[in-house]
Amino acid sequence: TETPAALTILFGATGDLAKRKLYPSLYRLYRKGHLSSGFAVIGTARREWDNDIFREHVKKSVMESTNIQDQIDEFISHFYYLPHDVSDSNSYAELRTLANELDSKYSLGGNRLFYLAMAPEFFGTIAEHLKLDGLTDTEGFGRLVIEKPFGHDLPSAQELNAQIRRSFDEKDIYRIDHYLGKEMVQNIETIRFANALFEPLWNSRYISNIQITSSETLGVEERGGYYETSGALKDMVQNHMLQMVALLAMEPPISLQDDDIRSEKVRAFRSMRPLTLETVNDYFVRGQYGPGDHVPGYREEINVDPDSNTETYVAGKVMFDNFRWAGVPFYIRTGKRMPLKSTKIVVQFKDIPMNLYYRPDDQEMEPNLLVIHIQPEEGITLHLNAKKSGRQLQTTPVKLSYANNGEDIMNTPEAYEKLIHDAMRGDSTNFTHWDEVALSWSFVDVIAEAWRNEKAAFPNYPAGTKGPKAADELLEKDGFFWWPLN
Numbered sequence: 001t002e003t004p005a006a007l008t009i010l011f012g013a014t015g016d017l018a019k020r021k022l023y024p025s026l027y028r029l030y031r032k033g034h035l036s037s038g039f040a041v042i043g044t045a046r047r048e049w050d051n052d053i054f055r056e057h058v059k060k061s062v063m064e065s066t067n068i069q070d071q072i073d074e075f076i077s078h079f080y081y082l083p084h085d086v087s088d089s090n091s092y093a094e095l096r097t098l099a100n101e102l103d104s105k106y107s108l109g110g111n112r113l114f115y116l117a118m119a120p121e122f123f124g125t126i127a128e129h130l131k132l133d134g135l136t137d138t139e140g141f142g143r144l145v146i147e148k149p150f151g152h153d154l155p156s157a158q159e160l161n162a163q164i165r166r167s168f169d170e171k172d173i174y175r176i177d178h179y180l181g182k183e184m185v186q187n188i189e190t191i192r193f194a195n196a197l198f199e200p201l202w203n204s205r206y207i208s209n210i211q212i213t214s215s216e217t218l219g220v221e222e223r224g225g226y227y228e229t230s231g232a233l234k235d236m237v238q239n240h241m242l243q244m245v246a247l248l249a250m251e252p253p254i255s256l257q258d259d260d261i262r263s264e265k266v267r268a269f270r271s272m273r274p275l276t277l278e279t280v281n282d283y284f285v286r287g288q289y290g291p292g293d294h295v296p297g298y299r300e301e302i303n304v305d306p307d308s309n310t311e312t313y314v315a316g317k318v319m320f321d322n323f324r325w326a327g328v329p330f331y332i333r334t335g336k337r338m339p340l341k342s343t344k345i346v347v348q349f350k351d352i353p354m355n356l357y358y359r360p361d362d363q364e365m366e367p368n369l370l371v372i373h374i375q376p377e378e379g380i381t382l383h384l385n386a387k388k389s390g391r392q393l394q395t396t397p398v399k400l401s402y403a404n405n406g407e408d409i410m411n412t413p414e415a416y417e418k419l420i421h422d423a424m425r426g427d428s429t430n431f432t433h434w435d436e437v438a439l440s441w442s443f444v445d446v447i448a449e450a451w452r453n454e455k456a457a458f459p460n461y462p463a464g465t466k467g468p469k470a471a472d473e474l475l476e477k478d479g480f481f482w483w484p485l486n
Ligand code: NAD
Pocket: 011, 012, 013, 014, 015, 016, 017, 018, 044, 045, 046, 047, 084, 085, 086, 116, 117, 118, 119, 120, 147, 148, 149
């Protein structure tokens, strides 16, 4: 589908996300011809900037992200700026006047994308004002794009949702989970459903367990203040990790329409075995990094309580009590200050019965694995066993790899680029529906509560290591182990 002409109104235009991701993504869309002359952007934030300062800022942020700069001056001429106070109706009246002007100037047909790239405590207020002060009152579409976090537990998410639903229909709300914009996350579906080799085996008869790891090498950096109120469970598990779990576990959709895919994901969330306060510690473990080589421990970071109970690492086991997955653990782990930055999925197939080729002295014989590399590498690797050449019947591991090469990766749209483009075209497949948000919060809330009630023995892994011992034990008690990070 063509990208319709539209006005983007960006709240938080002077912020970090806008600078690092949104302007470069808009520029890439522009260069690829996805934004016709029919586009304009109004940036708003507290600072008293004007159009010129804003345009220079946008230009700089684009130039920092790419060395290609053709038509950059034409591109930035579509950007406008208004200082804005999110709770003042006068601000919205000014915004409305400018929006209507640009609407006729660029023939935008009243199509509007309201992009909220600022602190979540303002999401509700802004959404309400947009309707109250007439900004949504146009001929064209009015879509709300919101960043994470969507609440900090189920009740706060419900409250926020009720607030924004007073101004926007569910179909016009685009909740960003930028993992869903990643090339290889989108590829999970294709790998599963477009291959006769995988889908017939994609169940408890042939798969022994699935492992999803998202590790970071960085610590909390300057975000200590925010992170203290969040932690790895809310920052990573509730959204990104569970979204990947749902894509791996869901049933084939009846079509590729956004509603059809989303309803299968929702069904997957509904079949996750719920935890109770008593069972949480059998399924989930937490960690916090202590000092490592030349780096401070979490409790020594800026704006962090020296006695903090916040987890920087989570590992867990998710079970699906349904026909396809009964008995197959989905293990997830995510943490800061681990040895390597990587996101990948390992699907471990069951050993075949009575393997005649297996010898006890054969160290190399491994089960079949399908590895989906999400970042920084993008690709898949299939681990097989073949015969070692020579007379003896010895096996040797063979890896079939497909990697997006450097050029593919360069041309691969960035997650944000794809998501902005999708929102403009009205494709909500890769955004999270309210039902998914609610179900994942109710799953995670129990874990958070159990952990709030019980102080952890932190720190329990040194910075730069692969996490606490308890994470290994979580798999060992099921007879499994984590496949190596690299
Ligand atoms: P930021 O603090 O860098 O920017 C916040 C923006 O909001 C600024 O433009 C500021 O002027 C504006 N603002 C703040 N208070 C205001 C007020 N009262 N009235 C008007 N404007 C006001 O934040 P950020 O890092 O860009 O993050 C924005 C959102 O994106 C957050 O929801 C965050 O969780 C989410 N997010 C950020 C990143 C990232 O990489 N930075 C990644 C994922 C999600």
